[in-house]
Amino acid sequence: AQKITQTQPGMFVQEKEAVTLDCTYDTSDQSYGLFWYKQPSSGEMIFLIYQGSYDEQNATEGRYSLNFQKARKSANLVISASQLGDSAMYFCAMREEGGSQGNLIFGKGTKLSVKP
Amino acid sequence: NAGVTQTPKFRILKIGQSMTLQCTQDMNHNYMYWYRQDPGMGLKLIYYSVGAGITDKGEVPNGYNVSRSTTEDFPLRLELAAPSQTSVYFCASSYWGGSEFGGQYFGPGTRLTVL
Numbered sequence: 001a002q003k004i005t006q007t008q009p010g011m012f013v014q015e016k017e018a019v020t021l022d023c024t025y026d027t028s029d030q031s032y033g034l035f036w037y038k039q040p041s042s043g044e045m046i047f048l049i050y051q052g053s054y055d056e057q058n059a060t061e062g063r064y065s066l067n068f069q070k071a072r073k074s075a076n077l078v079i080s081a082s083q084l085g086d087s088a089m090y091f092c093a094m095r096e097e098g099g100s101q102g103n104l105i106f107g108k109g110t111k112l113s114v115k116p
Numbered sequence: 117n118a119g120v121t122q123t124p125k126f127r128i129l130k131i132g133q134s135m136t137l138q139c140t141q142d143m144n145h146n147y148m149y150w151y152r153q154d155p156g157m158g159l160k161l162i163y164y165s166v167g168a169g170i171t172d173k174g175e176v177p178n179g180y181n182v183s184r185s186t187t188e189d190f191p192l193r194l195e196l197a198a199p200s201q202t203s204v205y206f207c208a209s210s211y212w213g214g215s216e217f218g219g220q221y222f223g224p225g226t227r228l229t230v231l
């Protein structure tokens with residue numbers, strides 16, 4: 001079973017509008033972290049936002065916020081006031097803190113296109 | 117601040133050739149990782165290291181080898197390159213403080229094509 005599921009292969013959004021990118025996860029660990037990365041066409045992985053499983057408040061970083069619903073095991077990324085530069089691939093990832101590896105487990109990504 | 121650096125940026129190999137992808141971090145992180153990203157996919161873990169002298173396999177280790185002789189360096193070796201190893205390779209590092217991990221920092225990636 002996939003540990004990270006991103007069900008939207010591609011999304012379109014009008015410039016200046018908000019968009020939500022979906023992510024669901026599967027883990028039996030009590031302690032875990034959820035990450036979102038942006039990958040523009042240049043290829044680098046840019047860290048956007050982090051949510052710990054014990055954090056009671058939803059994480060926010062500028063125009064990015066993470067809608068964390070623990071019971072539903074979802075960690076959706078909300079981008080407010082979309083900009084043309086937001087066009088990129090977006091990856092949701094999870095780190096299971098109970099393991100010894102500390103690696104990230106990635107979803108397949110969502111390609112976001114912002115229309116002018 | 118260099119962070120995580122990788123060389124080369126691009127490489128084309130012939131089937132059967134070997135090469136080493138270099139990765140260096142200057143943040144004194146104890147954990148280091150190699151991931152590969154196939155077209156249209158997320159990243160998958162190849163190997164990881166929890167400190168100098170200690171390495172272990174990830175999800176997709178076949179066809180690769182690693183070593184970690186220093187805290188800073190974590191090279192990835194491809195022996196007998198195959199077309200299935202055409203991918204983008206990312207090195208990453210993280211700090212484990214004994215109770216929790218810090219953020220995971222990625223290098224810029226190496227785009228490898230095997231023909």
